[in-house]
Each structure stands twice: as C-alpha cells, then as structure tokens.
Amino acid sequence: MTKIKETTVLVTGGAAGIGRLMGDMCLQDGAANLVIWDINKEKLDETTRELRAMHFSVHPYLVDVSDLAQVRETAMKVQSEVGEVDILINNAGIITGNSDFKDFTHAGIDRTIAVNTSALMHVTLEFLPAMIRKQSGHIVNIASAAGMLSNPQMSVYCASKWAVVGWSEAMRMELELSRSGVRVTTVCPSYINTGMFAGVKVNPLLPLLKPETLAALVVRAIKSNRLFVRAPFMVKLVPFTKGILPVRWFDLFVGKWLGIYKSMSGFKGHEKS
Template identity: 55%
Template sequence: MTKIKNSTVLITGGASGIGKLMGRKALEQAASHLIIWDINEKQMLETSAELGKFGSVHTYRVNIADLNDINSAFEQMQSDGLTVDILINNAGIVEGSYFWENTHEDIDKTIQINTTALMHIALKCLPHMMARNRGHIVNISSAASLVGNPKMAVYAASKWAVTGWSESLRLELEQVNSNVKVTTVTPSYIGTGMFEGVKTHWIQPIVTPEKAAILTIEGIRRNSVFVRMPKSVYLTPILKGILPTRWFDTLVGKYLGVYSSMNNFKGHSIKKEEKSTTE
C-alpha cells in the first residue's frame, strides 16, 4: 500500500476540479507537503489559501505544454527542498468538435498537455523515486481511451496514448522489480464543467468530482492498477472483446447514446479559453 501520510504530493491542474479535491484529501490524510501546479495563478493562490489550513501547500505557475516551464519548476522545487513522492498527472484539456474542425494548433496543444507533458513530468520524478525504491505515479486518463467517440477524436487519441504509456510504464517498473507504483485512472464524464452539456445514459452517469477524488486517492492507497468510474466502464473492454464491431457500435452508440453524448457539449473548449483546464 502507498502511504500518503508524510508524503510529498504533486498535483498538476491542482487549483480546481478534482485536482483541488484530491489535494485536500491528501492533506487530510497527513501528506507532509502538497505541491500544486497550475497555469491559472489567481485560482491557484485562492486554492492555496483555502487548503493551507489543512497542511503545507506550495504553488508553482507552470504551463505544462512548455518543457522549459517543467524544467524550471523542478529546479525551483529542488531549491525549495521538495522531492515528489506521489505524482498525480491530472491537468488536461478537451476540444469538443469533429476532427476536421480542429486546427493544427488545437491538435498540438491537446497532445502536448494531455499526453507528452505527463511523460516529461514523470521522467523528472522517476530517477528520485527509483533511487529510493518507492513512489507512485498516477495518470488521469479517460474512458475515452477505451472507446472512440464522435466530437472528441483528438482528445480520445491523447488519452489512448496516456493509457498505453501508463500501462507500459507500470510493466517496465515491475519487470525491474521496482517498488514505484503506477495507477491509471479512466473516468467517464466528471461533473466539473470541463464536459458541461454532455448527455449521459443511466448506465454511465456523470461522476461527481467528490466521488472521482475519493476513488482516485483510495486507488493510490491500495496500489490499484486501474481506477475506473463509474463501474460500467469496467465492461467496455469486455464488450469490445466479445462483440463484433458493428454490434458494439449499435449497443453503445445507438441504445446507450454514447456516440451522441458530445452533441450539446458546452465545456471548457480550448477555442474558448487559452488556459489549461482540469479533469
């Protein structure tokens, strides 16, 4: 089991949404330091003031799409005497439109923030974790990494990459008998505003931010390989494995309405705001 008590926890996109809630829960479980990375400095400072009553909070304004920003933040953290024990790669963005409606810049930004940033940040944390033979990396992917969905092609691509990389990293660490753990989180839509306007079915309800935070923190504590929410997400790989593709499309797309869930999307589109949002 991973001990949150006396650990230093870094959460990207930690100023709002489930990032903020996970930060609070980590402090409530006696984490020694909470490190928040976010691009929204005002919101980050407000969150720091709010969570400061629960423990030690450190904030760094970081654009995770910029490797120079990532490197600078780690240098500053080292100067501040902070070494990451638990990394929660939480920050992410979405563009809810058909693939051909995206610009090249939309594609690059989504992949940079949702995919490559997670790898760069993990690569900065891993040497210290492996040297101490302890640590935990948590990658917030998505149920969209398990099934394609119209109007989120680039987002789905970024999350499929995260799930594949996260699983491979876990297996690599196990292969060399490292005690560094990896947890991949694949939630369906979370009610943070990021996916405002989506239409869900009873079998795949919107997950509350509080529930998402609780399940993720519990998954860290238990060293869970996967944390999937709601429970119906666990059925997706099974159904895809046993059903012909067209049958799966009919069941999931027509009868469960998954393929039309983004039709009325109004969330934090990257065309609407030039800042990273959080899951």
C-alpha cells in the same frame, strides 16, 4: 500499500476540478506537503489560500505543463524548495471543443497532445529517477474512459487519452519488472461534473460522476496500490465488451442504446471567464 501520511504529493492541474479535491484529500490523509502546479493564476491563488487556511504545507507553482522548459525549471525548483516528490498525480488536461476532426485546427491538435499526453511523460521523467533511487513512489496518470472507447466529436482528446493509457501501462510493467518499488495507477473515468464537459448528454447507466467520488476513488487506489481506476461501473465492462462484440454490434450497443456517440452534441465546456 502506499502510505500518504508524511509524503510530498504533487498534483498537476491541482488548482481546480478533481485535481484540487485529490490534493485536499491527500492533505487530510496526512501528506506533509502538497505541491500544486497549474496554469491558472487566479485559481491557483484561491486554492492555495483556501487550503492553507487548514493546512500549512501548500506550495503553488504557476506552470504550463505543455512547456518543457517550464516543466524542467519548475521541477528543479520543487526539488530544491520542497524536496523529493513521493506521489505524482498527472492530472492537468484540456478539451478544446466538440468539433468533428475535419474542423480541427493544427494548433488545436498540437495543444491537446502537448497538455494531455506529452506533458505527463515529461513531468514523470523529471521525478521518476529520484523515486527509483529511493525504491518507492507512486505515479497516478489521469486518462479517461475516452482512452478506451472512441467517441465522435472528441477524436483528438480520445487520441491523447489512448496514448496515456498505453504509455502508463507500459511504464507500470517496466517498473514492476525491474522491481523498482515505484507504483503506477491509470485512471479512466467517464464524464465528471467539474464543468470541463458541461452540457454533455449522459445515460442513467453511465451517470455523471461526482468529482468527490472520483477523487476519493483515486486516493483510495493510491493507498491500496490499484493498477486501474475505471468508473462508473459500466466503464469496467468496456474492454471485455469491445473485445467480444463485432464492431457494428458494439457501435449499436454503446452508440445507439447507451447514446454515448451523441453525448458530445450538447457540449459547452467551462464557462469562459
């Protein structure tokens, strides 16, 4: 069991969406400090103000996780100003639109991979050595069901999340083999109602998840050292069905019957402020 009480928890992208909720839930579970990293100053200030009204120990840092120099500098600041991080939740992520790959820009590819993939590794590398030294800690990597299931109009997002699942699992195995005491949880949710994927079409078998439901599942997974969170239930069936069905049958089942391959056609995403 990983305890949350009296720990220091860092959530990247913690100013909004499920990041904010997971941070809040960790504070409610008795975390001593919540460190929030986010690129959005307005949301960071608002979330800090609101969470501080209930808990004193909220530490906001304005940082772009895709900028390695900022990540290294801010990690050093956190370690000297707040202390060692016990639970790291790599949550910040982006989707740049719903274009086919042929219409992607080079800048869009690089930005997606930098925020959704490379950043998780760079941030983890800053905090993992101290966790290994203490022989305790927990790293949560927020991937996506799109990290197990390819989907049209989100090819680069899928690539970024498949990479997270592969890396997260390999690191988990290494940390177990070396008896490090550090735990890893990989999270693969389908669409969540945070606004990030506003406009997508969902099937009743794969309903839009409530942000609170997913955040609570992740916090519970930290406490019970679960290796994976896959939600809703249908996502748990993906590895098995993909493994046993011929590709064309899988396309028919998931793409046509469940309508997933058309889910991005109505995508609008967050409203631009």
